[in-house]
Amino acid sequence: MRSFRPTPVPSSEITAEGVFLRRRAFLRAAAGTAVGLGLPGCSDAEQAQARPGEAPLLKPLTGVIPGPKELQADDPPTAFKDASSYNNFYEFGTDKSDPAAHAGSLRPRPWSVAIEGEVGRPGVIDLDDLLRPHTLEDRIYRLRCVEAWSMVIPWVGIPLAAVLKRFDPVSKAKYVAFETLVDPEQMPGQRRSTLDWPYREGLRIDEAMHPLTLLAVGMYGKVLPNQNGAPLRLVVPWKYGFKSIKSIVKIRLTARQPRTTWQMENAREYGFFANVNPEVSHPRWSQARERRIGEWGKRPTLMLNGYGEQVESLYRGMDLREFY
Secondary structure, X not given: OXXXXXXXXXXXXXXXXXXXXXXXXHHHHHOOOOOOOOOOOOOHHHHOOOOOXXXXXXXXXXXXXXXXXXXXXXXXXXXXXXXXXXXXXXXXXXXXXXXXHHHHHOOOOOOEEEEEEOEOOOEEEEHHHXXXXXXXXXXXXXXXXXXXXXXXXXXXXXXXXXXXXXXOEOOOOOEEEEEEOOOOOOOHHHHOOOOOOOOXXXXXXXXXXXXXXXXXXEEOOEEOOHHHOOOOEEEOOXXXXXXXXXXXXXXXXXXXOOOOHHHHHHOOOOOOOOEOOOOOOEOOEOOOXXXXXXXXXXXXXXXXXXXXXXXHHHHOOOOOOXXX
16 A cells, blocks of 8 residues: 655544545445535535446545545556456456446445454444444555555545444454455355455454554445455555455454465465565565556555554564564
């Protein structure tokens, strides 16, 4: 995900005042109706309705969604067309173009998420209730994939920690496991045994509770497109893209490290932590340089995706060559 010059990230910046979304407007948008509130200070393009085939717009209650302070003039967001048409989402096919071509069969509403395991108040909650009364914040990260390509994407979402705290994690909770929807009717890629469905991912509890770990429900100020993981996906900016599990239906807090899909498929190549470490090569390629979508050349890959100052304390005393 997008790298920026390390600076402290206080909680006040993670949940920023001024980007509250009108609840009814958000629900209309999430249900598939364009919002277009025409806010003061927005350009005509920003106020425009979503065009046919695009996701509906998400608008804040007052003001405009602020651009991130970390975004540099020479580091613009990836074109929406590219970010929504070049994806890994094996539930819709293994080619990068398959999700955009086939994800129209996914029905992202209604949607519910089960929260279970080592929590004081387990249960199944509707997505609308899961989001209420939190703010949705527009932030820029660099989406990093193991194939050494990257994108700059403005995500709209809420800190995972804010959600987990509502269910009272107990002291035994050391890890957080996630699962994607299994429904071959909606996800035609699941009709083949490409992976052992459902797609599974996991984080250590301190990683999950870090303020940069996001549950995203939108991007570019719009409701999350199906091919990008609608209606709810994980964003962990200092890890490789395969940690960013999509279309989440289950979150389970556990005492033991959960099994993850790519560990199950090939543990030699894909470790549990999946931290961006340019000093450790993948068995089949170097990870020292990356290609950003929309650019011809490659650029150096930054340790922990440039978020070292924010997250290196999570791994103090660990050998990041061993725990990859």
